[in-house]
Amino acid sequence: MSQLLTQALKTIEFYKLTSLHHNELLDILADILVLRMEHKKGIENILFSVDERLITAKLQGGFPLIDFSLSDFDLTRPREYFLSLLKMAEQKGYVEAAELAKNIVSGSVDFEKLLSGAADIDADGEPLESEVDLPFEMVDFLLDECLRPELEKVAEKYSEIINLTGWNEGYCPICGEEPKIGEIKDDDEIRYLFCYRCGFKWGFDPLRCPFCGNQEYQSLAYFTIEGEERYRVDVCNSCNRYIKMVDFRNSDQQANLDVEDVATLHLDLLAYEEGYN
Numbered sequence: 001m002s003q004l005l006t007q008a009l010k011t012i013e014f015y016k017l018t019s020l021h022h023n024e025l026l027d028i029l030a031d032i033l034v035l036r037m038e039h040k041k042g043i044e045n046i047l048f049s050v051d052e053r054l055i056t057a058k059l060q061g062g063f064p065l066i067d068f069s070l071s072d073f074d075l076t077r078p079r080e081y082f083l084s085l086l087k088m089a090e091q092k093g094y095v096e097a098a099e100l101a102k103n104i105v106s107g108s109v110d111f112e113k114l115l116s117g118a119a120d121i122d123a124d125g126e127p128l129e130s131e132v133d134l135p136f137e138m139v140d141f142l143l144d145e146c147l148r149p150e151l152e153k154v155a156e157k158y159s160e161i162i163n164l165t166g167w168n169e170g171y172c173p174i175c176g177e178e179p180k181i182g183e184i185k186d187d188d189e190i191r192y193l194f195c196y197r198c199g200f201k202w203g204f205d206p207l208r209c210p211f212c213g214n215q216e217y218q219s220l221a222y223f224t225i226e227g228e229e230r231y232r233v234d235v236c237n238s239c240n241r242y243i244k245m246v247d248f249r250n251s252d253q254q255a256n257l258d259v260e261d262v263a264t265l266h267l268d269l270l271a272y273e274e275g276y277n
Contacts (some may be wrong), residue, residue: 005037008256013261024092025262028051031088032034032145033211033258037165040149047073047150059165063177066151066159082146088217089138100267109155115143144197151198152153152173159200167202170210174198180268181209181261191234191245194257201257209236223274225267231260235268235276242276 012030016023042158049097058065083104089097102108155174167173179193182204190203193210208215219237222245235242244267246260272277 002037004256005033007254008033008259011253011256011259015259019263022265025265028089028092029258029262035084035088036082036145036149036247039077039084040152043149043153045078046153046157047077048154049182050154055158055161056165057162057166059162059167059173062169064173065162066154066175067119068175075112078115078146078150082111082142082150085142085145085176089134089142094134094138097138098132099138114139115146137249146200147197155198155200162200162202168204170204170208170213172200173199173202179243181246181248181257181260181264183248183255183257183260185248185255194245194261196258196261199258209239211241212236212239213242214238223270230269231264233271235271235274240244240276243272244271255264 003228009030011028016026017023050065055065083101083146086097086101086104090101100109104111104114119183158174160172169176170193172193175198175199177195180196182191182193184191184203184206191203191206193204204210205215207217207220209220212237214220215240220234221237222232222234224232232245232249233242233249234245244261244264246255246257246264248255
């Protein structure tokens, strides 16, 4: 087990002991982190290929490296990983996960369509006769996770060149996903945004909305919760979007933003209640 994984699991246990927030989801995340590491060990080739001749031009033009709409990818490994995740979910008490896994294996649910967002479509393109009772949020979470090991491989291979290009967009340079959380560390002049879909972190302006680009400081703000000042929610009153931030400037701990994102779900609820999305 890697040192980073060991530290992440220790952080999860610490949060479970010291906070009443989201213990069940943190427990599920611990199993996912182990499954992710095991699955990633078996990946020898990169699934989402990148035309290396175009990398610099794409990044300088503000385009992420992977365009999911232009290529047909072999989804065998993500499908296998997704089935493993469903097995884990079943063992955690989500018994409905077994039904979804059975339907995917039999072909009555098309995994590729499920992954692309057509969750209510069967393998023949027709509406499903019976809906799977597994909560949509859990299905959505596991579908994002099933691509994570593959996308991490891309992030690891091209992180250096991305950093050299000075990418400063509000979306991920690997897969184009918007961030939900970020961190502040040594230099408070930079926020580091985190992509939950591929695990990549990149630097971003502290006084610019990552979603609409707004730089008017009068309409940019943040809020915290008493006793949890380590966390803050940066909000933009121009587009009504928000992003959670974790302050690690006074900590020797290396941030695991997968863990921090789950541990701060109550901040998402507060942001929604305040009218942000």
